[in-house]
Amino acid sequence: NAGVTQTPKFQVLKTGQSMTLQCAQDMNHEYMSWYRQDPGMGLRLIHYSVGAGITDQGEVPNGYNVSRSTTEDFPLRLLSAAPSQTSVYFCASSYGTGSNQPQHFGDGTRLSIL
């Protein structure tokens, strides 16, 4: 099993460009989520999904879109990149929906917006 796979690992964008961060898991987990990690602030939840076709906003959703057409994939879209979105982005997944099961994390996408 590969676990949670994120692509790309690194990306540099210009302000105003759009892009999609990919996330795939092969553990048949229902719950998937996206976090951003900024220095000294820990992990902040952007969007999450409790199953295919269901998504919801987290703590910092502005400027990001998500969709969940399959159990395996949960892409994160930046519609018009801004320098404030420079960060490290992590995708995670876990069993159950709204359960207390620990999340498994990918290795992250390091995104710089110029």
Next chain:
Amino acid sequence: GQQLNQSPQSMFIQEGEDVSMNCTSSSIFNTWLWYKQDPGEGPVLLIALYKAGELTSNGRLTAQFGITRKDSFLNISASIPSDVGIYFCAGLLNYGQNFVFGPGTRLSVLP
């Protein structure tokens, strides 16, 4: 949103020393998790705690779910260089909600 505090923010210790760190909140949590993040990688689960007072070990690591349910503690015994990294706590207020993460404790181990 709910906040978790972690202390210390960072620590430098000598190889072989024991380490203690904690995670606190003003709210009562139902589940506590401890993760470690190595440079350039994603967080990896170390220990999960589900009951107040619970004490769980994973090798040299021991974590406790505080009896007030507002805090949790992580201890590392006989530290080694590969213990270097950022340690995050995460708490779950209620089932059906999302985990909240602390800001992390950065650990450096000096040879």
